[in-house]
Amino acid sequence: MRKRGAIVLSVVAAVALLATAAPAVPATQTTALPNGAPDISTAAVKTHLTQLQTIATNQGGGNRCTGSAGFTGSVNYVKQKATAAGYRVTEQPFTTPSGRRSSNVIAEIPGHDTTKVIMAGGHLDSVCAGPGINDNGSGSSSILAVAEAFAAANPNPAVTVRFGWWGDEESGLNGSKYYATNLPSAERTRLKAYLNFDMVASPNAGYFVYNDDDAAIAQTINNYFAQIDVPTEGQGVGGRSDSASFQRIGVKTGGIFTGAEQRMTAAQAQKWGGQSGVAFDRCYHRSCDTSSNINDTALGRNADAISWTIWELTR
Numbered sequence: 001m002r003k004r005g006a007i008v009l010s011v012v013a014a015v016a017l018l019a020t021a022a023p024a025v026p027a028t029q030t031t032a033l034p035n036g037a038p039d040i041s042t043a044a045v046k047t048h049l050t051q052l053q054t055i056a057t058n059q060g061g062g063n064r065c066t067g068s069a070g071f072t073g074s075v076n077y078v079k080q081k082a083t084a085a086g087y088r089v090t091e092q093p094f095t096t097p098s099g100r101r102s103s104n105v106i107a108e109i110p111g112h113d114t115t116k117v118i119m120a121g122g123h124l125d126s127v128c129a130g131p132g133i134n135d136n137g138s139g140s141s142s143i144l145a146v147a148e149a150f151a152a153a154n155p156n157p158a159v160t161v162r163f164g165w166w167g168d169e170e171s172g173l174n175g176s177k178y179y180a181t182n183l184p185s186a187e188r189t190r191l192k193a194y195l196n197f198d199m200v201a202s203p204n205a206g207y208f209v210y211n212d213d214d215a216a217i218a219q220t221i222n223n224y225f226a227q228i229d230v231p232t233e234g235q236g237v238g239g240r241s242d243s244a245s246f247q248r249i250g251v252k253t254g255g256i257f258t259g260a261e262q263r264m265t266a267a268q269a270q271k272w273g274g275q276s277g278v279a280f281d282r283c284y285h286r287s288c289d290t291s292s293n294i295n296d297t298a299l300g301r302n303a304d305a306i307s308w309t310i311w312e313l314t315r
């Protein structure tokens with residue numbers, strides 16, 4: 001152990017020396033991923049996460065569940081940010097099966113070819129037990145940061161790009177169900193893919209790519225993880241997240257998941273560097289799903305994977 005520590009230290013020292021000797025970073029420093037997509041800064045995603053935590057604490061009495069002020073605050077935050085980024089933003093109100101008021105937020109930039117729409121989404125509500133920062137502040141904030149970067153990098157996309165933040169996922173995918181089932185058939189035809197991001201920064205993170213629908217979308221996502229040498233596993237959503245609402249209306253889907261209440265196996269811990277026998281997210285649906293329940297490495301990788309995938313599908 002000691003010896004290894006010493007080697008690591010001397011490597012660090014050598015790298016530090018090299019860094020001092022190296023010329024200044026050129027102005028053309030790459031801020032793009034290998035396919036040209038914007039490289040998403042983890043700090044930008046975390047800024048949104050911090051805001052959602054503050055909304056839960058200050059407005060929501062500790063949560064952001066449907067029907068609460070924390071959820072309304074989350075809706076207002078996303079609307080304001082997406083509008084500022086240049087999106088056409090609409091709020092779609094609906095009544096949940098249990099009679100509560102909720103809404104979805106939809107943000108869009110029309111493409112040159114408006115007959116094709118690529119959509120990414122995630123649920124914006126938490127459970128009432130806590131602020132829901134991994135579930136699903138992580139997906140909500142990642143797509144918001146990607147939406148901002150995408151608009152800045154490509155304000156005139158080849159096809160229409162659309163983002164959706166769903167209400168009331170936690171009691172039965174109700175927001176996405178409402179949105180999908182109310183899409184007129186011509187709109188369903190325009191929708192070429194729906195990508196879902198629900199829990200993308202679990203503290204003991206796994207790298208799961210949905211494998212229960214479109215193989216080409218899964219391949220596109222996996223191509224990113226291959227670029228950064230992170231092995232993935234396929235996993236079906238099994239009706240547990242909003243992509244199921246789109247599958248049901250015949251739209252091709254895909255997505256990323258870092259795991260919830262299930263425990264990481266020894267083999268998974270070996271390849272992903274996590275803790276064997278421990279849940280992917282020990283705070284799943286609990287009050288401890290706060291700002292400290294976030295794996296920054298997973299968040300950064302997945303935000304880039306989202307950017308990569310949307311870029312591939314919209315060009």
Ligand code: DPN
Nearest residue numbers: 135198199237240241257260
């Ligand atoms: N839908 C997540 C939740 O909100 O509890 C959990 C989940 C996400 C499960 C994705 C499976 C796949």
Ligand code: ZN
Nearest residue numbers: 127135170285
């Ligand atoms: Zn949940």
